[in-house]
Amino acid sequence: MASILTTKVAFRSLPRAPLEPKNGIVAVATRCNSTGATPKPTPETLNWTQYLAIRRQRHRWETVASVPTALFGLQGAIVYFSAQTVDFTTSIMGLDPMMFYGLATVGITGLGYLCGPIVGSSLWRISHRKTMHLIEEKDKEFHRRIVRNRVNPSAQSYNNPVPDFYGEKIGSLHQYRQWLRDQAKYRRKAQWATEEAS
Template identity: 55%
Template sequence: MQNLAWTPLRQGCRQFPRFTARKNFGSASFLRSNSTAASAAFKELNWVEYLEIRRRRRRWQTVFTIPCSLAGLFGGAMYFGSLETDPMKPIMGIDPMMFYGGCTVICMGAGYVIGPSLGSSIWRVINRTSMAKIDARDREFYKHIAKNRVDASLQSATNPVPDYYGEKIGSLRQYKQWLRDQAKYRRKAVLPEE
C-alpha cells in the first residue's frame, strides 16, 4: 500500500526533466539561441562606436577630475586654515604655514587622482546595460595596443614612448595616428640618426 502512494510521486519526478526540456529551460536550442543573441549583440558594437564610447568615457573622467581637485583644494584649505599654529614652532623642521600649504596641495593632488576613478565608476553605472559588450571590446582593443606598441625598454628619460597605453585614442583617425607615431618612434629607437 505504501508503495502505491509513492508511485505517482516517482512518475512526476521522472517527468520533471522532460517538462523543463520542453519549456526550453535546458535544451540545446535554447542555449544556442542565447549564444546567437549574445554574438549578435556583440556584433552591434563596431570599432567606430566603441572608440566613440571610449572618447565619452575619457571626457567623463576629465569632467570629474576638475571638481574633485577643487574639492580637495578647498577641503584642505578649510581644514588646515582652521588649525591654530604657533609660527615659532616648526612642524618637522618646516615653517607651519609652508607645511600646511604643502598639505593643502597634497589634498588637491588626492582629488586629482580620485576624480578619474570616480568619473569612470559613475559612467559604468550609467552604462551598465552595455558594459558586457564594452568590456569585451576593451579586452580586444588592449590586445591590439599591446601588440602594436613600442617596447618600453627602448625609451629613455628624455624620449618617452608616445601614449604607451593608447589612452588618448578616441577615433579611428587617432588610432591610425597612434600607429604611425609608434612606428616612427620604433624606427628612431632602432635606427638612430647620426
C-alpha cells in the same frame, strides 16, 4: 466548371483600384503565419567607431570629475586647517606653521585632483551599466591589438621616444591609424639606429 468561368469573367469586369494611395494611406494586405516559434534575438554588438567614441567619452568624464574633487579637497583642507589653533612660536616638521598648512592644503588639493579619474570612471560605469559587457569585451580586444602592434621600448632614446605606448590618446579610427603609423615610424628609426651603430 461553368461556375468557375463565370467567376473569372465577373472579376475581369470589375473596375480596378488606382495605384496611387488616397490621402497618403496605402492599405497593404499581409499574411501572418504563426508557427509558435519566437524569433531569435540578434546579439548586441559594438563596432569600433562606437567603442572609440565611448572610450573618448569615458576619458572626458574622468578628466572633468577631477575639477570638483580637487575643489572638494581644497575646501576640506581650508576648513580643517582654519579650525586648528596655531602656535607661531613652534615649528611643525621644521617648517613655519603657515608654510606647513599652505603646503598641506596644496597637497590635499592635488590628492583630490588625482582621485577625480576614479570618481569619474565610477560614475561613468554606473551610467553605462546596460552596455558594460560589450564595452569590456571591446576593451580586452583593443588591449590585445595595442599589445600586438606596439613597439619594443628597449631601443628608445632621447631623440626617439616611444610614441603613446599604451594607446591612451586613441579616440577615433583616424587616431588609431595614426598610432599604427607612429609605431612603424619608430621601428624604422630604431632599426636605422642599430644599423648605423653596427
